[in-house]
Amino acid sequence: MTFPTIKQVRAHVVRGGGADYHDQGDGHWIDDHIATPMAKYPEYRQSRQSFGINVLGTLVVEIEAADGTVGFAVTTGGEPAAYIVEKHLARFLEGHSPTDYEKIWDQMYFGTQYYGRKGLVVNAISGVDLALWDLLGKLRREPVYHLLGGAVRDELSFYATGARPDLAKQMGFIGGKMPLHHGPAEGEEGLKKNIAELATMRERCGEDFWLMFDCWMALDLNYATRLAHRAKDYGLKWIEEALSPDDYWGYAALKKAAPAGMLVTTGEHEATRWGFRMLMEMECCDIIQPDVGWCGGVTELLKISAMADSRGVMVIPHGSSVYSYHFVITRHNSPFAEFLMMAPKADQVVPMFHPQLLGEPVPENGRLKATALDKPGFGVDLNPAVTLHRPYTH
Numbered sequence: 001m002t003f004p005t006i007k008q009v010r011a012h013v014v015r016g017g018g019a020d021y022h023d024q025g026d027g028h029w030i031d032d033h034i035a036t037p038m039a040k041y042p043e044y045r046q047s048r049q050s051f052g053i054n055v056l057g058t059l060v061v062e063i064e065a066a067d068g069t070v071g072f073a074v075t076t077g078g079e080p081a082a083y084i085v086e087k088h089l090a091r092f093l094e095g096h097s098p099t100d101y102e103k104i105w106d107q108m109y110f111g112t113q114y115y116g117r118k119g120l121v122v123n124a125i126s127g128v129d130l131a132l133w134d135l136l137g138k139l140r141r142e143p144v145y146h147l148l149g150g151a152v153r154d155e156l157s158f159y160a161t162g163a164r165p166d167l168a169k170q171m172g173f174i175g176g177k178m179p180l181h182h183g184p185a186e187g188e189e190g191l192k193k194n195i196a197e198l199a200t201m202r203e204r205c206g207e208d209f210w211l212m213f214d215c216w217m218a219l220d221l222n223y224a225t226r227l228a229h230r231a232k233d234y235g236l237k238w239i240e241e242a243l244s245p246d247d248y249w250g251y252a253a254l255k256k257a258a259p260a261g262m263l264v265t266t267g268e269h270e271a272t273r274w275g276f277r278m279l280m281e282m283e284c285c286d287i288i289q290p291d292v293g294w295c296g297g298v299t300e301l302l303k304i305s306a307m308a309d310s311r312g313v314m315v316i317p318h319g320s321s322v323y324s325y326h327f328v329i330t331r332h333n334s335p336f337a338e339f340l341m342m343a344p345k346a347d348q349v350v351p352m353f354h355p356q357l358l359g360e361p362v363p364e365n366g367r368l369k370a371t372a373l374d375k376p377g378f379g380v381d382l383n384p385a386v387t388l389h390r391p392y393t394h
């Protein structure tokens with residue numbers, strides 16, 4: 001069977017929400033005094049945008065085949081990632097078959113290894129990889145989840161990330177992950193406030209609802225251990241990304257020091273099979289949370305997930321919208337998924353990558369049927385109302 005070869009790869013930049021979900025307007029819960037590694041500087045404590053969390057914007061990668069079919073994907077990376085895609089990665093695709101995604105991934109990774117390996121470059125590689133899977137699905141007229149082995153369950157169930165787990169419970173989600181608002185620089189007072197917020201949510205949500213803290217790399221081992229032990233009284237299910245992603249030793253120690261039954265999770269800022277191998281071999285966590293648009297794309301996630309499965313580690317991707325949904329539905333060791341509440345007050349369900357995608361499915365009553373994914377590729381279109389800017393060509 002012959003497939004049309006890849007004619008052109010294009011990279012665009014878009015501002016305003018979407019895959020760069022931290023790029024929101026004023027008054028959004030996601031930018032309201034959240035603990036970060038920059039919170040030790042008082043001038044950067046109130047707003048993550050103040051230190052540049054949204055500086056990159058969304059990267060849109062389009063891959064056009066010789067027959068005119070276009071696959072696309074969105075991720076974070078903006079203009080610098082667009083440069084890498086156009087000036088460096090495109091050469092490994094154009095003129096080749098879209099079925100050769102293993103070879104293409106290998107060439108993208110090893111062709112950039114001398115300046116890449118993690119972060120922005122792997123975001124760019126992920127964007128290309130996801131656009132390639134979208135193209136393959138469109139050419140084969142099948143949803144990506146069919147190409148990954150098919151659904152292992154009829155529906156996805158979701159926990160919600162946002163400032164209002166109590167509202168998430170009413171909306172049918174299985175749990176609520178709250179941002180941690182105060183880090184070590186705010187001392188004992190801040191720690192008490194964190195615990196008070198958890199206590200309030202436990203009171204409102206009842207005993208059995210999952211409650212988690214997202215610590216966004218903000219803590220040190222001592223603070224994280226103390227937080228975990230105080231949070232145990234309120235049934236905290238997991239403590240997420242407590243430490244720097246480079247501190248594998250700290251995570252291994254935290255996992256040992258955490259109260260029995262409380263899960264330690266991390267990995268949204270980790271990348272590739274080698275990064276996740278480190279997390280797993282060092283026994284850093286109970287759940288790994290690769291972002292599909294940052295870890296290397298679906299091609300790499302398949303390898304990460306197989307490794308995790310063999311060790312009894314769950315893979316619950318960070319955010320990632322449709323790129324997560326098509327993956328999670330195919331994997332036994334990914335029993336549920338994350339839904340990021342992007343409504344400014346976390347009081348209603350809106351598509352995670354709004355407004356960039358058309359047809360982006362959302363959970364109803366905390367669930368999404370596999371059949372909602374039954375469209376070619378990742379099943380979404382680029383919203384024509386969103387302005388694309390192509391800063392580089394090749």
Ligand SMILES: C[C@H](O)[C@H](O)CC(=O)C(=O)O
Nearest residue numbers: 034161179214216318340
């Ligand atoms: C809420 C967190 O600080 C962050 O914005 C999102 C995240 O880490 C997650 O969804 O997980």
Ligand SMILES: [Mg+2]
Nearest residue numbers: 214240241268
């Ligand atoms: Mg997180």
